[in-house]
Amino acid sequence: MQDIKVGLIGFGTVGQGLAETLHSQENRLTKRTGMKIGIKTIADTRARALPAHLEHIHLTQDARDILADPEIDIVVELIGGMEPAKTFLLEAIAAGKHVVTANKALLAQTGSEIFRKAAEKGVAVGFEASVGGGIPVIKALREGLVANRILAISGIMNGTANYILSRMTDEGIPFAEVLAEAQKLGFAEADPSYDVDGIDTAHKLAILMSMAYGIHITNREISTEGIRNIEPVDIEMAREFGFRIKLLAISRNHGEHVEARVHPTMVPGDKLLASINGAYNAIQFKGDCVGDILLCGLGAGKMPTGSAVAADVVDIARDIACNSVGRVPPLSYQLSQFAPRRITGMDELFGPYYFRFTVKDEPGVLASIAGVLSAQGISIASVIQKGRRGQEAAVPLVILTHAARESDVEQALTRIGKLDAVLAPVVKIRILEQEQ
Amino acid sequence: MQDIKVGLIGFGTVGQGLAETLHSQENRLTKRTGMKIGIKTIADTRARALPAHLEHIHLTQDARDILADPEIDIVVELIGGMEPAKTFLLEAIAAGKHVVTANKALLAQTGSEIFRKAAEKGVAVGFEASVGGGIPVIKALREGLVANRILAISGIMNGTANYILSRMTDEGIPFAEVLAEAQKLGFAEADPSYDVDGIDTAHKLAILMSMAYGIHITNREISTEGIRNIEPVDIEMAREFGFRIKLLAISRNHGEHVEARVHPTMVPGDKLLASINGAYNAIQFKGDCVGDILLCGLGAGKMPTGSAVAADVVDIARDIACNSVGRVPPLSYQLSQFAPRRITGMDELFGPYYFRFTVKDEPGVLASIAGVLSAQGISIASVIQKGRRGQEAAVPLVILTHAARESDVEQALTRIGKLDAVLAPVVKIRILEQEQ
Structure with a gap:
């Protein structure tokens, strides 16, 4: 029976969740995959001992014990943050090991480097747990909606x-x-x-x-x-x-x-x-x-996130067993097909808005504000004005608009902000368009 | 570039959805998989012509043109129903072709035979579209929640x-x-x-x-x-x-x-x-x-279901390209690990209930019914009695219970059904337990 050995770097909440998951599901995973999948070594600078049921796992303070171990197939990085997580991941890749991470900050900032180096070395990168915790959202997007x-x-x-x-x-x-x-x-x-x-x-x-x-x-x-x-x-x-x-x-x-x-x-x-x-x-x-x-x-938590990391480990174990690493490009498209795309400017957005103005409770305020919006081509859908407490008190005035261009909205709000009757910065919240 | 050829049996709503999907996504699938995936032949006893943009596909009235074609890698069965769908699927498997189906009736009735024969021949069975239409529910259960x-x-x-x-x-x-x-x-x-x-x-x-x-x-x-x-x-x-x-x-x-x-x-x-x-x-x-x-x-519809069938085709194409067919057992567990399990008897269920009795509008009815329920150990949570329209009119009496054993419920309802004041068969609807 194929025996897949995992090295885990980082024994915090999610790391413990992964260890618990692989331990409690060991028989089930063998019945499903026909393989034995388990953690060989855990590296954590602070951990001094493992719980009794995990005592068969080697504990070290030095991640290099994992990176240098030729028996370890898959390195799981669950430290979080940029360094030393990035260095460990890149060293694991350079050593020809497959990697799994839940580190969304790292992937969002330097993912392209990590995925490129992994592709060059022909190793897998699993990151299901980086989005949506236990929800299999990466797999659904990459494979289910292919x-x-x-x-x-x-x-x-x-x-x-x-x-x-x-x-x-x-x-x-x-x-x-x-x-x-x-x-x-x-x-x-x-x-x-x-x-x-x-x-x-x-x-x-x-x-x-x-x-x-x-x-x-x-x-x-x-x-x-x-x-x-x-x-x-x-x-x-x-x-x-x-x-x-x-x-x-x-x-x-x-x-x-x-x-x-x-x-x-x-x-x-x-x-x-x-x-x-x-x-x-x-x-x-x-x-x-x-x-x-x-x-x-x-979207978070020890066992849900541990379950998602474990799913990545199993997926890679299957590719190891079938010699099919690279079967699915980790980012859905092949890297050679990646192409730049302009990001829509926020001023180009078009949708409905909620505004809350803090205004003097005096006649004509709504007329002035409505006048500015109208001059900017922004159409009002609803208005709520409440809580009149006397001439000088600040009262909220809430306006909902029909779909408008954000650049027009910004110009109108700047002009409205200068009105004498407007006492505080406007609160602007976008409304989800119905088509979504 | 690897060229995967699909044979489609059944050109109804979902079959048309698959053909449209593979056609409209052709370039995207190549950018994702590095392969060319397309339909070579469509078999349908009623179809006489294909739409202009699908004219490169061969149309036949005879499914055997697909089953006997050595160039075809994957046979997709979208006829539905038991026969001839089952025969076509088994013949495709016997011919060493991978198969995809959306046929839940067939799988629920004779799935074990189909999966066993496919395993013996070493061919894949895709059935994502059989549950939840376009939702990648099979993949989520089998792989995401492994x-x-x-x-x-x-x-x-x-x-x-x-x-x-x-x-x-x-x-x-x-x-x-x-x-x-x-x-x-x-x-x-x-x-x-x-x-x-x-x-x-x-x-x-x-x-x-x-x-x-x-x-x-x-x-x-x-x-x-x-x-x-x-x-x-x-x-x-x-x-x-x-x-x-x-x-x-x-x-x-x-x-x-x-x-x-x-x-x-x-x-x-x-x-x-x-x-x-x-x-x-x-x-x-x-x-x-x-x-x-x-x-x-x-959960249904031409394009959503077509999208799910296409995802199966792509999954199998990847396994063909990597020579990794069988990488994931189609039913999540390896067939050798399947074991019988008793199905809970309905009389063993334990949960809350909604009952609607149709009763004479006369004094003492609620007392009699409540008495029977109480004698059977069923505890009442709420009661609504409405619409009094005179001595002889039938009125609804609705009772919600706390969690009760279904066998007790059945006995109580049988006794209540015999009461003179009860004028129609009781309506019993189970309430979803909060823990779910």
Whole structure:
């Protein structure tokens, strides 16, 4: 029986999840694959001992013990961050080992180098766990939807941000309070910026766009806006209009150019994405043949992510056994077919908007604002003005527009921002177009 | 460049979808796979000509022209039904050709023979399109969730039944009326029994159970109940209790035995399955590592199903190119590892129930019925009695129970059915347990 040996670098949450998964599923995997697949060595600079049921695994503080071991077929990198993760991955590839990683930051920033070097060495790169945690989203896009032109990607790709927005929505608690509580409970990092500022979501979108369109793109090319400025009043207003606010990654394929953006979005309540709550992720693809496909599940966590890493290990083990490494190009297209594509400028976007103005409660304010919008060719769909508390109090004025060009919106908002009656910066939230 | 030649038997809706997909995606598939993949011959007893853009394909009335052609690598069967589909598939396998089918009825009834013969000949069997139309559900279960013990399957697997229930729910129209309209619009067959009596759903559940558990099971072992008896009053009552009625396939893995059932189900409104409407399908797996994964998309139709068949063709083409046929066992487990498993008796089920009694509007009726339920150890959660119109009129009495054993329920309902005040057969609808 073929015996596939894995070296695991990084024994944090996901690393432990992988070790638990491969241990608990050992017999099942043999019944499915006809192979024995197990971890030979774990390298972690901090780990001093392994749990009793994993004691047959060799523990080392030095990743080079894995990289230099000729018996190890597959190296799994679960350290995260840029270095030393990148060095270890490149050394593993140079040593002719297949690699698996969940490191979306690394792939979104220097993926093209990693995939090129792996192709040159003829080794596999697995990265299912980098997007959507346990959801088999990479495999679905690369293989299940292979016979589709991908027209759009949209999704909730960060469980922490979605958890925070869900609690804000359900309980009316302000952002800072939910974040503090999530940090105390371990659902959010001490430095939450990757999650709440949309950076992690942009990493994931970059990976999916590479595969969907056959383009090299880094997260730096993705317009990224987080959820720190969302206030309970926005969530309340969203509810009145039948929306829920979600942090979405969105890309639409316009042929010559493709959209690439991450921002809080008003999602119509009848869309499935509006019903994805808590730590769940959901990723939706629109294919020209298949229509809309939505995949939903836990986007993070020890065992879900461990399960996705294990699926990559099994996939590569099968290719080793069949001598078929390279059977499916990791990024869906062959690297030689990758071609540049312009990213749609944000000023070119065309869609409906939610604006919340903080204005003086005096006559004529709505008329002035509406006048500026109208002069810019922006058509108003709905207005809510509430909470009149006297002449000088600041009151919210909420306006929903029909589809408008973002460049027109920006010009109008700049002019409106200069009006005497406007007391604070405007809050602008894009509304998900119905066609998506 | 490797040139993979496909023979297509059956040029109906899905066959046309496959031909359109492979034609429209030809360049994209080459950029992805490095191969040329195309249809060489189409066999259909009724087709007399192909559309202009498919004129390079050979058209024949005789499937044997495909089966006897040594140039053809992959035979796609899209006739449907038992014969001659089965004969063609077995002849193709005997001729050493790889096969792809969307024929869930055939696989659910004689799949074990087909998979065994294919394994003996060393040829591949693709059947992604047999469950969930365009949704890559087979690949997700077999490969994405490979490192999971599957604890439960639940899903909406028939778009026609879901369309009918959705319209009944949204518009309050009775079953027969929606069905007649769906038939007129071509959404439902002239003989709708496969769709509305749950048979098609049972076929699909049998296929998923085979893969999830490594067992041979046919749809005849699956308790199957359709939606013909659902009345607008049940949908209205469901709404009052926060449920939506869906035709679900359900299997839960109890280790020594596994549940296998298809029936209308009260789904709590906060579950994603409750929000899957119209012709959409959604299939949910619970894995011991990954938790709940839900996949949603169009469960039927020319292009979505064509896209799934094309994905199978590409998968097999890759295995041909890499000489890696058999890399993944089609039913997830190796056939040698298949083992029998007892199917849970319906009388062993334990869960909450919805009952609608049609009773005389007279004092003491509720007391008698509640007394019988109580004597059988069935605990009442809620009661609605409405529409009193005078002493002799029949009125609906609706009772929701806490979790109860189905054998107790059946005994209680038999006794209640004999009460003088009960005027019509009771309607019993199972409620989806919250843990799912």
